[in-house]
Amino acid sequence: MERYTRTAMALHWLIALLIVAAFTLGLVMVDIPGFTPTKLKYFSWHKWLGVTVLALAALRLLWRLGNRPPRHAPGMAAWQTRAADGTHVLLYILMFAVPLSGYLYTTAAGVPVVYLGLWQIPSLFEADTALKATLKPVHYWLNMALAASVAMHVAAALKHHFVDRDDVLKRMLP
Template sequence: MEKYTKTAVALHWLIALLIVAAFALGMTMTDIPGLTPTKLKYFSWHKWLGVTVLGLAALRLLWRLTHRAPALPAGLMPAWQIKAAEALHGLLYILMFAIPLSGYFYSLSAGVPVVYLGVLPLPVLIDPNPELKPVLKAVHYWLNMGLLAAVILHVAAALKHQFIDRDGVLKRMLP
């Protein structure tokens, strides 16, 4: 069975790891009461992870647009499963862009600029906006909850292919 390219595999797993780290850090930092030095540090790290995911997602999308995905063997999956997998992958790509962007705009609406790795200030595209801030906060949160559901479904499907169907689909994305 044809595999994904090494570049596609590396980007997949690197982005997945960074998303898990950013999600875990986001859940941890929001549970810290008050405005402590630790919380501020975690917010910075969370933003840096988000910006990194956004950049790597752009690279991944460019790679994907110029390198086709390996074809599934004919007759391996029903048509509805192929369409569901394509839809889920599309949703994951959308969320890899929408979540960091919503976080970026949420931060800007709160009047807090994003300075990547503490040295590279990102452009301030909107002014502080107290009315928009809670909306963007909710958007960022619910997009993340959607991502959590999509990732759980993605992992469940991969495990189904590996341990129930035993069809080798998962091996296409393993290093």
């Protein structure tokens, strides 16, 4: 059985964990009424997670460009290989688009992103109320697309493992 490299596996599972954490935190923080210290703390953590996902996604993409993934499982239908490849491309795009849209939304709101409370990420432009109003739903819907893509990815992996009984999932397990 061909397997992913240990580095690919580590980046895959770490990014997956961080995406789930950022998504969950995003849902929780927006439901907190008012302007509280807890809400501010959650917003900061959410931004830190986003910056970390973005950095790790860049590292993962660089790793993937230099390290070919295993071939598709033998006997997979052509439509399944196309769907798998398309979903992977979509996941990579969204791993960049979601945190970047969050950064742009935060910048448009005039709020600095201070990574881990230590390093301020430079703003590309001044606060812009109209742009903020545009970017808020963009960030939301990109997140929903990422959540749906992750769910589809997980469902496909579980289908391969429990229904097809092939090694697709095992290739990514440490």
